Amino acid sequence: MKFVLASHNKGKLKEMAAILGELGIEVASLPEGAPEPEExxxxxxxxxxxKAKAAAEFTGLPAIADDSGLCVDALGGAPGIRSARYCEGTDADRNAFLLKNMEGKEDRACRFVCAIACVLADGETVTVRGECEGELLHENHGAGGFGYDPLFYVPEYECTFGELAPEVKNRISHRARALGRLRDVLKDKI
Known part of the structure; x- marks a missing residue:
């Protein structure tokens, strides 16, 4: 079965394809020219x-979309749903901006949150959520992953998401947890 991912983010596509592939689900990227709905x-x-509804309507295929972000306790949950738009520029720019906003703050508790919505062929929408608790470092560590991964320290593994092997991250991340829940729901629906 083929689903379209309502994103052009290659990192998300790779993670979702690896996890949902276990169910025989092929995950394709959103075609060029697809409208970008206002979040x-x-x-x-x-x-x-x-995002899932817009992708399903544009492609005529079942669609999967996620909205995810980093929620930092000392910043009242920011950047939260604005994680990708926290500041203009690249991932490195957003990481630098986050670190600047954290200057002088001792509480480094944070979590990655991922909500996934899936619009099925019959129009039913399923939504699941996953979270992964961690700590925000004072500087980047690791070149793997994307986004805030080099700043997100996972105490149980004594390293950041940016340092974890992709197969380990695909088992423990917020997206992996949400996808695991989605996989369980889809087993009964496809």
């Missing part, structure tokens, strides 16, 4: 549903 939801779940 005006107040929660990760709402934004994921907006």
């Amino acid at each position: 005006n939801g107040a929660t990760f779940e709402e934004n994921a549903r907006i």
